[in-house]
Amino acid sequence: MPFEKCEFSRNDIRKQIVVPKFISVELAELVGILIGDGHVAIEREKSNKAVGYRVGVSANADTDSEYIFGHVLPLFKKLFNAKPYVRRRRGRELEIMFSSKVMTTYFINTFQIPNNKSNVDVPDVIKLSNEEHVIAFLRGLFDTDGSLSIKKKYRNSAYYPVINFSTKSPNLFESVKTILKTRGFVFSANARNKPDKRNGKVYRFYQLDISGELSFQKWIEEIGFNNPKNLEKIKLVGRKRFELSTSTLSAWRANQVAPPALEQNSPEHFKKVDAPDEI
Numbered sequence: 001m002p003f004e005k006c007e008f009s010r011n012d013i014r015k016q017i018v019v020p021k022f023i024s025v026e027l028a029e030l031v032g033i034l035i036g037d038g039h040v041a042i043e044r045e046k047s048n049k050a051v052g053y054r055v056g057v058s059a060n061a062d063t064d065s066e067y068i069f070g071h072v073l074p075l076f077k078k079l080f081n082a083k084p085y086v087r088r089r090r091g092r093e094l095e096i097m098f099s100s101k102v103m104t105t106y107f108i109n110t111f112q113i114p115n116n117k118s119n120v121d122v123p124d125v126i127k128l129s130n131e132e133h134v135i136a137f138l139r140g141l142f143d144t145d146g147s148l149s150i151k152k153k154y155r156n157s158a159y160y161p162v163i164n165f166s167t168k169s170p171n172l173f174e175s176v177k178t179i180l181k182t183r184g185f186v187f188s189a190n191a192r193n194k195p196d197k198r199n200g201k202v203y204r205f206y207q208l209d210i211s212g213e214l215s216f217q218k219w220i221e222e223i224g225f226n227n228p229k230n231l232e233k234i235k236l237v238g239r240k241r242f243e244l245s246t247s248t249l250s251a252w253r254a255n256q257v258a259p260p261a262l263e264q265n266s267p268e269h270f271k272k273v274d275a276p277d278e279i
Helices: 010-014 025-037 065-080 101-111 131-145 170-182 213-222 228-237 247-254
Strands: 038-044 051-060 085-089 093-099 146-151 160-167 188-195 202-211
Touching: 010 101, 025 038, 025 051, 025 065, 025 101, 025 131, 038 101, 051 065, 051 101, 065 093, 065 228, 131 146, 131 160, 131 170, 146 228, 160 170, 160 213, 170 188, 170 202, 202 213
Parallel strands: none
Antiparallel strands: 038 051, 051 093, 085 093, 146 160, 160 202, 188 202
16 A cells, blocks of 8 residues: 555644554444545645544434444554544534545545545555455445344334445445345446435435345345444344344454543534443
8 A cells, every 4th residue: 555645743743643554344334434435535724734644434313323432433543543523513414534644645645535436436545456345345335334123114113124335436336236236246236326415415325225135135144234222223133133142242342342432632613522331
């Protein structure tokens, strides 16, 4: 990977931020998370015209706090030794943000993650890596930009699992389809126009559904989830062939690292939100 293109600032050195030297399962999953619900940007500040370097992840504070504080932040801490700013936006939106030149240039130059993700793709580093890394990338992508629902379909109670993935990027859509086909997954795919709830604008969205018992079981065995909201849904189905061991979720929680401490000197526009003491 092109580490020579990563640029450390004085603040990066002072904070003792590091960057991974090799691709790993954890890094591949984190890249999937960033392409799913993250953002990487180099921006000029309006107030003083200084250049700002930002790496962040946004999530629903009601449904994804456990995933963010219990899984995503420990990944950043382990891989980059980085501490975030945390804030709430637009009511229920939770955002974690890292202000770091080296992290920003690392993700842009190594994984081609653009500021505007309308044409983002699976990074070449992931495509050319081994199967274990590709799987980890998919898991991070679907844990953030995907969803799991259990539908009633033709019965009175919910029983039919559907894993959904939706994106504005045709490049990402085609690459994910290719990866899934290569692994033998059966899915439906379509494209349609729909409004973005955040700004009301109409965009072209590309969507695929992995539906049914056999496809769902294949996903659980080969890809899996790390987002507790999905693990809870699986457990609530109540059918033995879908139900994870009752110890799975508690074991997941027990193995998580405590959330890293928040940066004390955060900018004024970042309103700090206390990380939960217990999950």
